[in-house]
Amino acid sequence: MSHQDLKPFRVVIVGHVDHGKSTLVGRLFHDTGSLPDGKKEQIEAQCERRGVPFEWAFLMDALQAERDQNITIDTSQIWFNTDKRPYVIIDAPGHREFLKNMITGAASAEAALLLIAANEGVQEQSRRHGYLLSLLGIKQVTVIVNKMDLVDHSQTVFDEIESEYREFLGQIGLEPREFIPISAREGDNIASKSANTPWYEGSTIVEALDSFEAIAPLNDLPLRLPIQDIYRFDERRILAGRIEAGSLKVGDDLVFLPDRKVGTIKSIERWAAPSQDSAEAGESVGITLTDQIFVERGHVAVHKEQQPPVTNRFRANVFWMGARPLEEGRNYRLKLATQEVDCKVGVIERVIDASSLDMEAGTFVNKDDVAELILETRRPVALDVHSDIETLGRFVLVDGYDVSGGGIVIEPLPLVAEDAEKAADRIVQPQERQLRNGHISGVVRLHGRPGAGRTTIARALDRELFNRGIQAVVVQEADVQAGSLPDVVAALTRAGHVAILDVDSNEDLGFIETTLFGRVFEVALSAPADVCASRTHRSVEGFELPPSTFVTVPTDKIPVKETLGILLEKLLPEIRREWSVVAGNL
Amino acid sequence: MASGAMETEIGRPIERHKRLVDGLLEGARYSPRDAMPDYSHLDELENQSIFILREAFNKFSNLAMLWSIGKDSSVLLWLARKAFFGHVPIPCVHVDTNYKIPEMIAFRDRVADQWGLDxxxxxxxxxxxxxTTFPQGTASRIECCTFLKRDGLQQVIEDNNFEAVILGIRRDEEGTRAKERYFSPRTKTFEWNFRDQPPELWDQFKTDFEPGTHLRIHPLLHWTELNIWEYIDREQIPITSLYFGDEGTRYRSLGCAPCTSGVQSNAVTVPEIIEELRNTNVAERSTRAQDQEAEDAFERLRASGYM
Structure with missing residues (x-):
């Protein structure tokens, strides 16, 4: 066996719900003798318990809910061998609700089997999945017409489906390898040719699998090494990353984008591996440089002669998986290789219904649909057109906490440089600072009697916010002795900070919100007078908590650690969320 | 080795006297360096795992790695040393149920000492x-797993404030693990919402979370049991000798002594184990009694936070 024959080939099975994907996998395993001992008996028992006929799909549908409803909810992977080579079979759900799981399964595949049930023909998800395969960059697609037993193994039905679906795939530029008529339940044309389809002369499923070509590593392309991290565990300063395309060797001059700093490779570091002076695409490597230039995660190392475009504007095809629609003008986080940058959806040029290919203009993209649009990133990024170098030509969009979209780069557009003269004249706006910090500024005012834990909470909150990259600072009595409290917090808000007030104050801070684009969060630590008195051994009468607060925590009942948890849970989304709204208004 | 030699014997744990060798590596167990088979298909698996370990290390400041002393997490540990150039810059957590086979604990302490592990x-x-344990005690088998393993893990995570834990589970072990993500969020109480998992494509993982979310990271998800053994052979990774045949039985999957039994096997070297696995149709975890309790026993255990 050659190397390519030892490496498992990754195939995804997609198609409309209930067209028989999981059944095909079960049958394929059975017919190639790949089922573990006792598995068939186990499935028989599971079916009997539910009073349903034998169901091959139970092999993959491991979740109780999947077997009870007889649908695949999440993508699954299973290994098997033909005489030629090993395979990883990825079963993807066909139900529209679980499209993000289908994408998860399909994104890592080298080839796809797309199933269409003969009795139902081409359906909504048959088309949507076909379209998504092309966006995911999967070029080898074989179409399986399943359930031929339900249409009397009719060649006419098969031919009609083939011509209809071939035309659809043609519109999205996908050329299917072949169409195969099968019955997964009966085992027709799975591992051997079926007598039920004498008119069919093409491959069986096993033959079709074996005919897929392994995807060659991207060694012959220009070098792309996105830096993942910088390590200094010992005397070496190692730049770590995976070579996403091309190759490198000791002595090469590298250009680090987007800064364009230049460095020479001094060594390629490996542990417990034979030493080698070169490395190729796919390798997770470490390199050291002869000069100590500044490099950080997100920089992309390339060769000087073969540089990718570096820009902050590009045209892309995006598929959307988020519950909240993608909107024109809104901000998202773009992740492309190890580059992470905030971006704005500039213009949505057209929205495409992924199942009908209907196109229309629009300002938002719904879940499961596709759009061609312009993205504008806050900082320039290094990228490639997807059809040139796919690993640097694809990205995801994060909305809030969730990966909500995926996309491919169609065309880089000229870098938009801010008009330097105009910018020089303009005072730096509070919103600009908030944008750069990635969070709003303003005030967290802590109220509480002496003994309620105000100083303890203030300091701990400061540390927690600091750890999360938020510019916070504690303001205590000593800080405001010389000036007025409103002046101090105004200056901090303007500077982009979150001021945590550990002082007795009841001044009106409304101007922070109305004139400085900041926020004020009133936090009450509500330990009652008697508890505070016994903690501090003195009287704490005559103290009033503010009537309305952002959050109130009974610090007499809740320990410090939990109080912090509550505060962070409430504050963090507010502090982090607002900036994108602000950014949208810029 | 004939495939018939892999019949399981649930309920008959191997009694084994302490038979430790000096040093970590029993060199004679592995293929000789100059006669190593072609293991180049492991490169891709290795590179992918290293990439994931480095992502995890970059994204989480308070990260730990679970080390069960078994073959998978020993491979994981080895991969961490590859990823971080000989160092293991994160703590290794062992959840000790007190029912582990004594040889595992001895092996753990020797490796930790020699490799300078935290x-x-x-x-x-x-x-x-x-x-509240099993079989000596008042708990059922599944309850015992829940208390000693799941709760034990939860405790050590809480005590140390770990934001994320790296685990050596694989998709081919068992059906619910086949549906896992590389970066898998769990709630504060450790629940796994397997009905609504984040999308994961092009090695872009979910790394933004609501406060209070806990993360499981699975760098070995794409490996098979066979790959693990091939890699142990290629890299000559020290593993506990419980995996090797002794008087006709060996452990294929290691757990607590009362609930794990051996398989019939005469494989005493890594290449013999590899040959045996290539010819078997018996599931790896068939000797782990907690999996066999009910149809969805393992799914329920995992949804509630089991590894």
């Missing part, structure tokens, strides 16, 4: 003292 041992002492 070893953190967690144990649910309350459950052990209360006697």
């Amino acid at each position: 070893l953190v041992v967690g144990q649910n002492k309350a459950a052990l003292e209360a006697g």
